[in-house]
Amino acid sequence: MPCQIPTDCLNEIFEYLDDEKTLYSLLFVNRLCCKISIRILWRNIWNFDYIIYEPLQRKGSAILSTLVACLPDESKKLLLDNGIFISTPTSKPPLFNYPAFCKVLSINKIRQIIISILGETSNTSILNEKDRNYLVINEVIKMFITQISSLKKLIIYNNKTSTIKPNEISFTYFSGAIDCLTDLSELHCSSDLPSEFFYQLSKICHNLHSLTVILQNWVTNNLKELISLQINLKDLKLLVSHVHVWTNMIPTLTKHSSTLKKIHIYNGYNNDLFSFTNNFDLPISFVGLFSNLQEIKFSSNISISVENIERFKEFEKLQYVTFPKLQCLKIPHNCTKLEYIMKFLENNGKRLKKFYIGGNDRALNLSIAKFCPNLKIFLQLLKMANWIL
Known part of the structure; x- marks a missing residue:
């Protein structure tokens, strides 16, 4: 008689499988393995960047069709009554309640997938394009909010290029929002x-x-x-x-001075969704108020040259601050003067285990060797002045 591993043991084993391919292959072993794998895979189904390329387009289409199959009957009827038809993998009810497994909800990815996929289908809807997209987005998000018992991560940005704005999606009013968001x-x-x-x-x-x-x-x-x-x-x-x-x-941030362990500050962020103006001399010295920090990260994706070396000028004040628990420091090349960084290492290097910095300098390397005896990871990015860690 074959030995059967208890369900709780399988759950523990599968939790350590940080490999989508392995989890996908386990879907075909038996129903129990399939259920455990599905639960893990659907925790975060938004793990892709854009859906403009064919493989990602197919993934977005598969996610949307599965979500539509899981919609409650009243939502499906609402879509059909408005002439919105989205094909589903099968006419039968889904084997699992997939949305209930989700622990990560990305409003932006839902919006992105629906607008992209519906834009490629023939429009038989009695609604205009914006209202059609809004209706589908709203019903999908409502399903997530009512089905997820405890959401862990929520992603919602104001995408300036989208025709559907966050203020048009009031999911915090949905029935079940309190239960879903309480443990966020x-x-x-x-x-x-x-x-x-x-x-x-x-x-x-x-x-x-x-x-x-x-x-x-x-x-x-x-x-x-x-x-x-x-x-x-x-x-x-x-x-x-x-x-x-x-x-x-x-003033609001400093209220958490006793609990914060990591602070990451990005300067001049800029991509297809967000466009920020260049600015200098960020007031970063307030970081010195957080005595329990274990990780401090400064970064910028704006090209930093000798002319704008003062981007993190207030590091001059931080060089004298002692962080008793600091283990990781990351800082871009030329963001401030090297003597400030070396003084900071003199005060905090003994406990550092990870140090990342752009560029290479002999004096800095000597300071690292002298003041950072417990360093386990040291990375110098020699050719990148504009990077985000």
Whole structure:
């Protein structure tokens, strides 16, 4: 008689399989292996960048058709009544309730997939293109909110190129939002999202451990209130454009000086979705207020030259600050003067285990050898002045 591994043991084993190909192959072993693999694979189905290339287009199409198959009957009827038909893998009910397995919800990826896929299908809808896209997006998000028992990560940015804006998707009002969002531990957002969104979220979510904010032209009081209400914020990432917005955030951020372990500051972020103006001399000295930091990361994707070496000028103040628990420092080449960095290493190098810096300098290397005896990882990026870590 074949030996059967208990279900809880299989769960533990599969949890350590950090390989999608292996998990996909386990789908065909038996129903139990299939269920465990599906649960893990569907935790985060948004693990791809864009769907303009054919393989990613197929993945986006497969995700959308599966999600439509999982929609409740009233949502399917609503789509059909408005002339919206999206093919599904089978006419039979899905084997699993796939949305219930999700722990990561990316509003941007949902919006991106639906707009892209529906744009390639023949439009038989009685609605215009924007209203059609909005209806499908809204029904899919509503399904996620009502089916997910405990969401862990939410990603919602204000995409300036999209015809569907976040203020048109009020998912915090959906039935089940409180249960779904109460234990949210990671939020990625932009500061120019509707103030009402942050207000609603602040009433539900107080357990964020990780927060990533793209700082646009303004920061609402409701966003600051949401940040203030977190009880155990450990990881903070800020992508900065305007200094006045940055300084407006500092009093709120310093309320978490005792809990924060990681701070990542990105300067001059710029890509297809977000366009920031160049600015200099970021007020980063407030980082010195966070005595329990284990990781400090400064980075920029703006080309840094001798002319704008003062981009992180306030590192001059940080060079004298001691961080008793600091283990990792990452900093771009030419972002500040090397003597500041060497003085900082003199005060903090003994505990450092990881140090990343752009460029190469003999004096700096000698300081590292002298002040960083426990360093395990040291990486110099010799040819990259404009990079994001």
